[in-house]
Each structure stands twice: as structure tokens, then as C-alpha cells.
Amino acid sequence: MKKQWIAFQAILNKEVTRFVRIWSQTLLPPVITQMLYFLIFGKFIGSRIGNIEGVDYMAFIVPGLVMMAVINSAYVNVVSSFFSAKFQRNIEEMLVAPVSSWVIMAGYVSAGVLRGLLVGFLVFAVSCFFTRPVIHSFFMIFIFILLTAVLFSLGGLLNGIFSKNFDDVSIFPTFVLTPLIYLGGVFYSINHLPPVWQHISRLNPILYMVNGFRFGFYGLSDVNLFLSLGLLIVFIFGLILINFRLLEKGVGLKN
Amino acid sequence: MKAITIQNLSKTYANGTRALTEVNIEVEAGDFFALLGANGAGKTTIIGILTGLVNKTAGKAVIYGHNIDREFEAAKRMMGVVPQEFNFNMFEKIQDILITQAGYYGIERSAALTEAESLLKRLGLWEKRNHPARSLSGGMKRRLMIARALVHRPQLLILDEPTAGVDVELRYGMWDYLKQLNQEGRTILLTTHYLEEVEQLCRHAAMIKEGKIIKHDAVKNLVKMMDRETYVVAVRDMRELSGFEEYNLTVVDSHSFEVELNRTTELDPFLAKLKGSGFVITDIRPKGHRLEKLFLDLLKK
Structure with missing residues (x-):
């Protein structure tokens, strides 16, 4: 057990060192991008929108933009690092060693979570230059951001396991993840949408994460919070089991 | 173990x-x-x-x-x-x-x-x-x-x-x-x-x-398992190799040739015959890579 704990630390240390070493590619871009969102949507356009559900528009979009940065960073960190290790074949260093599949998964996912949380914190810090978000429930903020980072790190790992080339790495984030995030209530409340779009929006899992996170700040949510937490936990357990099974079988890793 | x-x-x-x-x-x-x-x-x-x-x-x-x-x-x-x-x-x-x-x-x-x-x-x-x-x-x-x-x-x-x-x-x-x-x-x-x-x-x-x-x-x-051995023989000047038909000889260059001998054959008679024909032998060594030959032979089977 102690040996596996040391192996976990080795993977985590390697991964964190990697994303910190290339901070200008991993930490800076999301902060710059989100800053532009604050400027354009918050400052320039937001001033014409006014309040949403009693909250200043600039402050309203802060949780969504932080969540967007967390989701992207956690996902991309794991998928790119895991695929890169496969591509360069240094994943074999781990496969020939007595590292369990649980530890491989935990190491990569923890690194993804750490990068996601670090980027989220930086984006939140930048948002404080534009507005002053209030905190309704620190616990809800923490639990939603942590579980979301875990979920999308696991998703990144799944993508990394199946990826055979660089196109496979970017297809899901570009064509599925990004639209779901934009349509997940980051910039608006679904209560302002026509009923049919409200129903369609409720099929988007990211809506529940953004709203849960936003509840932590302002006590506002378009959806049931218990349903949000339940969905997150179910998806996380599902992805843990799927990833573990794939790693055990060596799918995408062994011949 | x-x-x-x-x-x-x-x-x-x-x-x-x-x-x-x-x-x-x-x-x-x-x-x-x-x-x-x-x-x-x-x-x-x-x-x-x-x-x-x-x-x-x-x-x-x-x-x-x-x-x-x-x-x-x-x-x-x-x-x-x-x-x-x-x-x-x-x-x-x-x-x-x-x-x-x-x-x-x-x-x-x-x-x-x-x-x-x-x-x-x-x-x-x-x-x-x-x-x-x-x-x-x-x-x-x-x-x-x-x-x-x-x-x-x-x-x-x-x-x-x-x-x-x-x-x-x-x-x-x-x-x-x-x-x-x-x-x-x-x-x-x-x-x-x-x-x-x-x-x-x-x-x-x-x-x-x-x-x-x-x-x-x-x-x-x-x-x-190799029953034959190839030697590389270096000589001062290459001469006519007539009279050596019983040996499997291959000229490499103007100062050396290869000879393939049965592993049980003694070298002395062959060397004596070379000297008798006027060759001045400066070096003789096994060609090596014996295993390579065996390996190739086995692959062909």
C-alpha cells in the first residue's frame, strides 16, 4: 500500500511539474481568455444588460466563467498529457512497473484537478478586478468545483485512453464540450429562455454544474441542487469504473 | 532457481x-x-x-x-x-x-x-x-x-x-x-x-x-554445431592459386583470400602447401561470425 502511495506521488509530481514548467501554455491562456470575456461580455455588453435575477450581470457570469476555465483545464490537462505519454511511449515506464490501474488513474486525475483548481482560482482572482462576487456558501462552491474538476479529469482520461492521434484529442473538446459549456447557462439564466429551450437546456449536464457553483456565490439556481450533486456523483462513479476497466484491460495501451 | x-x-x-x-x-x-x-x-x-x-x-x-x-x-x-x-x-x-x-x-x-x-x-x-x-x-x-x-x-x-x-x-x-x-x-x-x-x-x-x-x-x-570454419589468410603478394582446387578458396583482394576448412581438418598441410607454392603468409585468422552462419543456415531450413 505504501509503495502504491509513493507511485501515486511520483505520477502526481511528474504531472504537476510538467504543467507548471509550461505555465505559459497551461495556466496563462485560460486566464487571458476569461479576462477578455469579462471585458467584452461583462464590461462592454453587460452594462447594457443590467441585472439578472437581482445580480449585476458582470457578477452573474463570474461563476460560469470560472467553471468554464476549470472544465477546460482539467479535461485538456489529462487528455493531452496521457495521449502524449502514449505517443512518446513513456507510458511504458509506468506499465512495466508494478503501478496499479487505480494509482495511474488517481495520479492523472489528481493532476488534472489541481490544474483545474489553480486555473479556476486565477480566473476568480482576475474577476475581482472587474466586480466583487459575494459568497453565499463556501462549501457549495468548493464541492461543485472539486467534483466538476474530478469529473472532467476522468473524461479527459477516457478520451486519452481511446485517442489514437492528435485529432482524437481535440475532437471531443471542440465539438462537444465547448458547445455544451456555452449553452450551459454560463452567460444567461435559462429562466429567460422560451419554454422549449428551457427543456432542451435541462438535458445539458453542464447546466447543473454551473448552476450549483453559482448557487455557492449568490444562492441562485435554475435547477435542483440535489439533482446537480447526484448527477455529478453518478457520472464520476461511472467514469471511474469505465476508466479502471479500460486500464486493466490495457485498451489503447497494450497490444 | x-x-x-x-x-x-x-x-x-x-x-x-x-x-x-x-x-x-x-x-x-x-x-x-x-x-x-x-x-x-x-x-x-x-x-x-x-x-x-x-x-x-x-x-x-x-x-x-x-x-x-x-x-x-x-x-x-x-x-x-x-x-x-x-x-x-x-x-x-x-x-x-x-x-x-x-x-x-x-x-x-x-x-x-x-x-x-x-x-x-x-x-x-x-x-x-x-x-x-x-x-x-x-x-x-x-x-x-x-x-x-x-x-x-x-x-x-x-x-x-x-x-x-x-x-x-x-x-x-x-x-x-x-x-x-x-x-x-x-x-x-x-x-x-x-x-x-x-x-x-x-x-x-x-x-x-x-x-x-x-x-x-x-x-x-x-x-x-558448425562443421566448417572460414579463415582469412593474408599474404605478401597474391599468386596464382592453381593446385588448390581441393580447397574452397575465395580471393578477397590483392593481399588476402578466404579458405573454408572442415573443423576437424588440420591447418598445417594447407599452410605447408601455400608456402611450397611461394606464398609468404603474413596473417591468418578465423573470419568470425560463426554463429551468424549457423543462424542463417537454421533460418533457411
Whole structure:
């Protein structure tokens, strides 16, 4: 057990060192991008929108933009690092060693979570230059951001396991993840949408994460919070089991 | 004690390619063992199965008493692997590569640092310890692969064509190092295309063709199987070789020729006849690569 704990630390240390070493590619871009969102949507356009559900528009979009940065960073960190290790074949260093599949998964996912949380914190810090978000429930903020980072790190790992080339790495984030995030209530409340779009929006899992996170700040949510937490936990357990099974079988890793 | 026991090992890839068919190999602890075969013969597949990079289709493999089906973790702790191609992260520092690898085997950082220092010094890489791996020369990268495989002090070292593409000086240096490791008690399993390497280093060898073992014996016995030996004879001036029809002679250049003799034939009569014909012999030596000839003969069968 102690040996596996040391192996976990080795993977985590390697991964964190990697994303910190290339901070200008991993930490800076999301902060710059989100800053532009604050400027354009918050400052320039937001001033014409006014309040949403009693909250200043600039402050309203802060949780969504932080969540967007967390989701992207956690996902991309794991998928790119895991695929890169496969591509360069240094994943074999781990496969020939007595590292369990649980530890491989935990190491990569923890690194993804750490990068996601670090980027989220930086984006939140930048948002404080534009507005002053209030905190309704620190616990809800923490639990939603942590579980979301875990979920999308696991998703990144799944993508990394199946990826055979660089196109496979970017297809899901570009064509599925990004639209779901934009349509997940980051910039608006679904209560302002026509009923049919409200129903369609409720099929988007990211809506529940953004709203849960936003509840932590302002006590506002378009959806049931218990349903949000339940969905997150179910998806996380599902992805843990799927990833573990794939790693055990060596799918995408062994011949 | 057997270091490796492979019984009826078979592998069929998903595309239907049958890479191994009921392979049986035994390697004693402390042995220096060669796995010989042409490209695609199945050598790397065997290594892949032993190390966990390839899933076997059937059969059994045991490493130092640990069956890889039931105790793969324990089996993996006994092995260090040097793959054919460089597979470390080129952007990582050399010392970090070793420390991380040690971590995968559950070795604490402080102990890993000590072991890494010892290995890097021994392999002439200590001065480069804080450089990224991509800055190393090809030979240094090879040595780094060996250091990485040894960082957890395995009993069995598996090398997949470790000297492929390295210059002669480095190859000889690496041979010396591998001999030392073997003398220290480590079992070494080696695949190589350089059959001279097998003659120089190994005590036992298995030849593999199209996924089947076609010969498994001591290297000295394999060499004995050769009934003929080729010598290179250097002379001061080449003369007419008439009267030597009973010998199989091939002129190499204006100062040397090759002669193939039965291993039981004495050299004296042949040398006397050469002298009698006016040849001044300046050198005579076995051509070498005897194993290579046997290997090619066996592959043809």
C-alpha cells in the first residue's frame, strides 16, 4: 500500500511539474481568455444588460466563467498529457512497473484537478478586478468545483485512453464540450429562455454544474441542487469504473 | 532457481497475425541469455508479454517463481527493461527520469536519489543530471535507458537490441558494463541482431523463427554445431592459386583470400602447401561470425 502511495506521488509530481514548467501554455491562456470575456461580455455588453435575477450581470457570469476555465483545464490537462505519454511511449515506464490501474488513474486525475483548481482560482482572482462576487456558501462552491474538476479529469482520461492521434484529442473538446459549456447557462439564466429551450437546456449536464457553483456565490439556481450533486456523483462513479476497466484491460495501451 | 520459465506461450494479435506459437524457454538465474531472430520473428512480443506491454493469448510465464497471471506485481519488481526505442520524456531532466521511475516501484525519494547518483556516475551521466533528456547524444540516451531500468535494482535485466545503431566504441563499452552486471549476479536476457555480441557475452541462446523456437542451447554448443570454419589468410603478394582446387578458396583482394576448412581438418598441410607454392603468409585468422552462419543456415531450413 505504501509503495502504491509513493507511485501515486511520483505520477502526481511528474504531472504537476510538467504543467507548471509550461505555465505559459497551461495556466496563462485560460486566464487571458476569461479576462477578455469579462471585458467584452461583462464590461462592454453587460452594462447594457443590467441585472439578472437581482445580480449585476458582470457578477452573474463570474461563476460560469470560472467553471468554464476549470472544465477546460482539467479535461485538456489529462487528455493531452496521457495521449502524449502514449505517443512518446513513456507510458511504458509506468506499465512495466508494478503501478496499479487505480494509482495511474488517481495520479492523472489528481493532476488534472489541481490544474483545474489553480486555473479556476486565477480566473476568480482576475474577476475581482472587474466586480466583487459575494459568497453565499463556501462549501457549495468548493464541492461543485472539486467534483466538476474530478469529473472532467476522468473524461479527459477516457478520451486519452481511446485517442489514437492528435485529432482524437481535440475532437471531443471542440465539438462537444465547448458547445455544451456555452449553452450551459454560463452567460444567461435559462429562466429567460422560451419554454422549449428551457427543456432542451435541462438535458445539458453542464447546466447543473454551473448552476450549483453559482448557487455557492449568490444562492441562485435554475435547477435542483440535489439533482446537480447526484448527477455529478453518478457520472464520476461511472467514469471511474469505465476508466479502471479500460486500464486493466490495457485498451489503447497494450497490444 | 529459474529466472524465467516460459511454457507454451502463444500470441495472436487482433488482426489475426500469429506472433508466437507455443514458445518454451527456460533461463537460469545468473545466466546471460540471448534471444535471436530476424525482424518480426517474435522476440519483442516475448519481451512485451513478460513486461506487461502485450497481452498473451495462451501459455504461462514465471519470473523468479512469480507467475505473471497471479503475481504480476511481484514479477515486475524483479525485472528492469531496456526497450528498443527511446521512450522517456525528452523534456524531463535526467535525474528526474530516474527518481520518477524509482517512485513507480515504491522507492522513497531519498533512496532513489542515492541510487540515481550511483548509477549516473557509473554510466558517465552525472554531469548531465540536470539537463533535459533531449540534450543527450544517442549513446548517452542508451545509457540513460539502462540506468532507468536498474534504478530499482532488479534481479533480471531485459534488453531489447540495446546496441542497435550505436558506434563500435560505445558498443564495446556497453558490453563491458553488461558483463559486469552479469558478474554481479544479475540475470540478463538480451535480444540482438549482432551475433558477435551473443558469442562475446552470452552463455545460452534461443533462436526464434516465425514465432517458434528453433534452437535452444548453450552458445558454445551452438558454435560447435558448425562443421566448417572460414579463415582469412593474408599474404605478401597474391599468386596464382592453381593446385588448390581441393580447397574452397575465395580471393578477397590483392593481399588476402578466404579458405573454408572442415573443423576437424588440420591447418598445417594447407599452410605447408601455400608456402611450397611461394606464398609468404603474413596473417591468418578465423573470419568470425560463426554463429551468424549457423543462424542463417537454421533460418533457411
